[in-house]
Amino acid sequence: MSRLISQKPIGKVRNMKKQITKDSYHHGDLRKTLLQDATDIIRESGIEGLSLRKLADRAGVSRAAPYHHFKNKNELLCAIAEEGFRQKQRQARKNFDDNTRSMQERFNSFMKDYVNFAFENPELYELMFGRSIWKQQSSTKELRNAAYPCFQHQMAMIKIWQETGLLNDNENTLRLTQVIWGTLHGIAKLMIDGIYIDPTQIEGVCDCAIKVFINFKSTQE
Amino acid sequence: MSRLISQKPIGKVRNMKKQITKDSYHHGDLRKTLLQDATDIIRESGIEGLSLRKLADRAGVSRAAPYHHFKNKNELLCAIAEEGFRQKQRQARKNFDDNTRSMQERFNSFMKDYVNFAFENPELYELMFGRSIWKQQSSTKELRNAAYPCFQHQMAMIKIWQETGLLNDNENTLRLTQVIWGTLHGIAKLMIDGIYIDPTQIEGVCDCAIKVFINFKSTQE
DNA sequence: AATCAATCTTGACATAGTCAAGAATACGGT
DNA sequence: ACCGTATTCTTGACTATGTCAAGATTGATT
Numbered sequence: 001m002s003r004l005i006s007q008k009p010i011g012k013v014r015n016m017k018k019q020i021t022k023d024s025y026h027h028g029d030l031r032k033t034l035l036q037d038a039t040d041i042i043r044e045s046g047i048e049g050l051s052l053r054k055l056a057d058r059a060g061v062s063r064a065a066p067y068h069h070f071k072n073k074n075e076l077l078c079a080i081a082e083e084g085f086r087q088k089q090r091q092a093r094k095n096f097d098d099n100t101r102s103m104q105e106r107f108n109s110f111m112k113d114y115v116n117f118a119f120e121n122p123e124l125y126e127l128m129f130g131r132s133i134w135k136q137q138s139s140t141k142e143l144r145n146a147a148y149p150c151f152q153h154q155m156a157m158i159k160i161w162q163e164t165g166l167l168n169d170n171e172n173t174l175r176l177t178q179v180i181w182g183t184l185h186g187i188a189k190l191m192i193d194g195i196y197i198d199p200t201q202i203e204g205v206c207d208c209a210i211k212v213f214i215n216f217k218s219t220q221e
Numbered sequence: 222m223s224r225l226i227s228q229k230p231i232g233k234v235r236n237m238k239k240q241i242t243k244d245s246y247h248h249g250d251l252r253k254t255l256l257q258d259a260t261d262i263i264r265e266s267g268i269e270g271l272s273l274r275k276l277a278d279r280a281g282v283s284r285a286a287p288y289h290h291f292k293n294k295n296e297l298l299c300a301i302a303e304e305g306f307r308q309k310q311r312q313a314r315k316n317f318d319d320n321t322r323s324m325q326e327r328f329n330s331f332m333k334d335y336v337n338f339a340f341e342n343p344e345l346y347e348l349m350f351g352r353s354i355w356k357q358q359s360s361t362k363e364l365r366n367a368a369y370p371c372f373q374h375q376m377a378m379i380k381i382w383q384e385t386g387l388l389n390d391n392e393n394t395l396r397l398t399q400v401i402w403g404t405l406h407g408i409a410k411l412m413i414d415g416i417y418i419d420p421t422q423i424e425g426v427c428d429c430a431i432k433v434f435i436n437f438k439s440t441q442e
Numbered sequence: 443a444a445t446c447a448a449t450c451t452t453g454a455c456a457t458a459g460t461c462a463a464g465a466a467t468a469c470g471g472t
Numbered sequence: 473a474c475c476g477t478a479t480t481c482t483t484g485a486c487t488a489t490g491t492c493a494a495g496a497t498t499g500a501t502t
Binding site: 293 | 488489490491492493497498
């Protein structure tokens, strides 16, 4: 039976947009739709612009429907961030695996790509590294399973850069990885939030950071 | 007339805690009380644990009372962060002005103090550098007037460290300041949020960061 | 004492997250 | 084709919260 002739109270006939994709009681693939719509909303209006109710509305379902696909809002956010980490890692891997370029070039790109990712996806980046999904006990196992390999991969790259002499080989790889990630993360955050680093300055700041790590060679204990 | 014999509906006699400090219609110094209580709540329960209603309750006033002292929640948060920046700068200044120690020692302390501040005041730090108060148009002029000098001061210190040969003098001071702040900020954030850096590792990470900047000397363009 | 501005209160509204109970539908087995 | 069950979705309700408007209370100033 079509939705439009069901016994629903007239006037609440659903959301105008949507009758294209859906007309039946069951949505089809609500989970995917929610993820997609949520990602769009976040990109446009930020995390605080996303509410499950508006999201449900946009998908043409009732407010409680999303709860059959995500335990709560937090899990939805985790799932979105999860995809962000995967996307980020694809980018990093693609860059590092390009054998046509020197290690130095790849290191430069790695650094710039990181900051550029944050610049181009500020809201997603804020979500991925924001406290909302990481604060105690709120990150899902899936999220951690997507975020941790990112770090592992970076550590693997840095180890190779150390071994090939591009980066200081005397320094503990884990520590160096943490400092480099910290530097990139800090620069990205400051820029995104508009504190102390203006977007127009990224290029220069990034270059400076690259120089710092490349020239960090002699380890005088 | 005492509050307790006023015509208020019995049973809503206010919040139990508080009759010590207040009994009259007017609070006395509500603004200060709100700031203090809010700071405490944030320290204990984080920013998301703070609601204006609970805050009003705790101060023994009605929910709308705070609005006569702060335009809205955002302005309250900005005021708290503002004090955080002042506190932070007092710390930095005190460290740098200690002439009994070498520049190297002061630089080390500067770095460690930064991260320690974040470690000891995680919630305040999150507020100070969180997007909630910095996202477009939400930072107050007062907040900016407290946060900007912090950066200026750090830049002044770095300039001196460059001139005395502790840090690379060939590098643009602004850029170097941005990179160092970025590094500290990133490390602090990652640690606080529990991503990639465990609190037990701070010491080592911090040492590594210090080494990186101290050994960054020869600027090979 | 009268008046004004500051301060505080109640009532109300809108948004939001979430859950319980029940309705509609799909689906696999007979 | 039929039926029971699992899945998916809906309505109604509850709680928490930020915020405002209108009015009450009070201290201060004339």
